[in-house]
Amino acid sequence: MNSPSTRTVTDLASKIDTGMDALVQQLTELIRHRSISADGNVSKVRETAQHITALLADAGVEAELIDVGDDGRQHAPLVYADHRCADAAPDTPTVLLYAHYDVHPADGWEEAFTPVVDTSSNRLYGRGAADDKAGIVMHLGAIRAFDGTPPVHLKLAWEGEGEAGRGSLEELVRERPDLFQADVVIVADSGNVRPGVPTLTTSLRGLATMDVTVRTLQRPVHSGTCGGPAPDAFTALVRMLATLHAPDGSIAPELLSRHEWQGAEVSEEQFRDDAHILPDVQLTGAGSVAQRLYADPAINVIGLDGIPPVDRARHSVCDRATARLSIRLSPEMSSASETLGKLRQHLESVRPWNVETTIQDRVVSAGYQADVDKKTFQDAESALLGAYSGMSEVAYTGRGGSLPLVAALQEVNPGAVMLVWGCEEPLTDIHGDGENVALPELRNMTLAEATLFDSLRSEPGTGADRVA
Template sequence: MATASTPDVPPELRRAVDAVLPGARTDLEALVRIPSIWADPAHAEDTRRSADAVATLAREAGAATVDVLAAPGGAPAVVAHWPGPENTPTVMLYAHHDVQPTGGDELWTSAPFEPREEAGRLYGRGAADDKAGVMTHLATLRAFDGRPPVGVTLFVEGEEESGSPTLSALLAEHHERLAADVIVIADAANPAVDVPALTTSLRGLANIVVEVAMLERAVHSGMLGGPAGDALTALCRLLATLHDDKGSVAVPGLVRGSSEAPDVSEEQFRGDAGLLDGVELLGTGTVPERLAHQPAIAVLGIDAPAVDGAANILVHRARAMISARLAPGDSTADALTAIREHLERHVPWGAHLDVALHASGEPFALSPVGDVYDLARRALSAAFGSETVEMGMGGTIPFIAEFARTFPGATVLVTGVGDPASRWHGIDESLDLGMLGRCVLAETMLLQSLAS
């Protein structure tokens, strides 16, 4: 129910949305059953099946045209169009149908590609990220019986979880058919299942391979160890310099920002993150600042001998992949320079060092002002029954900057159908089904208001 400070929901829109939600739930489960892991070549055909399934759903929702497209070497994307009444704007509704690898099927409570409901949440890989976004858009179009009050282009990408490597080519080739006045990207999250958000900033990403060499070859640790060091120990000492004693990133030159977003209780964050008892939170500042407006560095992996079967030798070379999340206002080029210079200053014992950029995505910030943002806030607040908040997101979505560059006149809205408990990319990913309904209602209200 709306509060005194939030607008009311038109009864006819609420009835229309309520009518389509059961079918949307069924179709979401069907999409979750398709393991569309484009990053894994073994699932390339599954990703094509997923695109075909989305295309079929778009046709059934009344699209005038539906195509499955791909740039050379790229994943299949779905582009569908619903013409709007004369003199109404065109809205692009974006989501992606590819999903992350499971991280180990055996670690899930139940099979990751067999949807399961428990306590109002639907569990399964892609249930939240981002097949919920796909079904939010399709359910909105169904609520209008396939005749939306504005022009709509549905764009469902197939390689977002791989960094959208061919998106630029796809946008260039199909620029005219994808052009829009408003772009709604349903690929972010809300701070709680009953609190809607517009995401206004995202951190950037620089994945960097750091390699340390100490010896020409592996040698006996007893005969030569002591005067001769090993690369793995040198690498560990080097990686330890990336943080100070409080866990804050200790690399000079990286941008650090602040946030006016309300702080999150440590208890809530610990529960959302699954921190073990006694483990401290890293860094300083509010939780929103540490999550979205400060840099973060994590070690994603190390090439080293396994403990089982390790030999008594000095490792001559060792390397690690570090992931640096960059605050809005930074750039991957500047951050790479800062991190490389830091590592060069701190590499121990004269070890040879190589630093190489593996993957990157620029940070991005939106200016949430103007009529479209005002309408979006009203729609979200009405559907959720609480005030819309603006928040930064710690993750990286490189294609948002790509959309902004390609369609500079469009207003970009970043919404989402997830919450902190959704565990995007993690084990036991899930979607709150009540929030799915609120997101569909909000999007339906937004399209209706944009018509006028």
């Protein structure tokens, strides 16, 4: 692993330290913008986008607002820029920077949009302080460290619907891949495993849904006159679903495509707390918590049709029942359709009483597994270690949830290195009523990103990565 030259890190560090007050000021301003995408107030979100465009212009980058979504609804625009590096060597890579400027709602947190720095902890409080306005200013700070002329070609894709889950940006990525072509993608919407511990998110689970419908009768019949010999569709469905898990709650071994988790661990105590698990209830599954959370699949029933709620219960035998399963897929991109195929086959094979079944599934997002041996990845590690002085190792972590955008960007840039990092360490309490960002994290992550830009310029060898 090469470490970036001390001089470069020192130069960039002093540049970033000098600009830090201004950067915090810009983040503070951004937090004041109530850019809540979920409440449908697009004009507020659009104002934020315009504000960011002005910040970028001031940093020497000309950005435009691109409309997303063609479903007839109003959408928050994408802040987009294609900023070419003048006089660059022919093999200079293009780095795509992603962050989202919209925020999670803040109902019940009155000070959410009145940002304040707590000087004793050196943390800035406010909705979006970490998720993900820190990502926006971190990119901005890295660009500013080069006075607006960073040594790589940059593309900026800063989204206004990152929290809305509408998938409008993924659609645009697939419709207009030319806008998103890049050699390196940096997604600044994640964070270190702990403050001060430089971390890369190397693993994201995928997401799929499956609707399993069972039919047994032409219509519901009375449970007194027919119950017993008449096969109940709901009972059949439950029996089928029960075979998906082993007695300890892990996925049935024949369905599990296992990928060994090698990153940072998650303590059981921490996880019980995060997941609000009742004191005497056991965790399900086997292996380390991180293995179960980041690398193994998980299946949950998230919707049910065919059976009335209790207060409208009738004495009848159920003729037809449907369950919607949410399936968290193990991170390898290729395994999504294979896993679903196995699952369908399995459900067909355990069908009791020859009941009729129909199964419909959909991959929402493929997973992602970083190839940590690629040189750009190692450059990113060196950049992190340069920024977090005194640390000798970068931790790898995962996310149990999916980032559909990462899968879409990887799809249109199959050879690109995807880096997922940011300022959202666990104490930032994202989406909580005390969301905050640690200012030293913001400083160090900005420095790491700037250092990475610099090392991508100075290393012609990165070309090999880009076509791999």
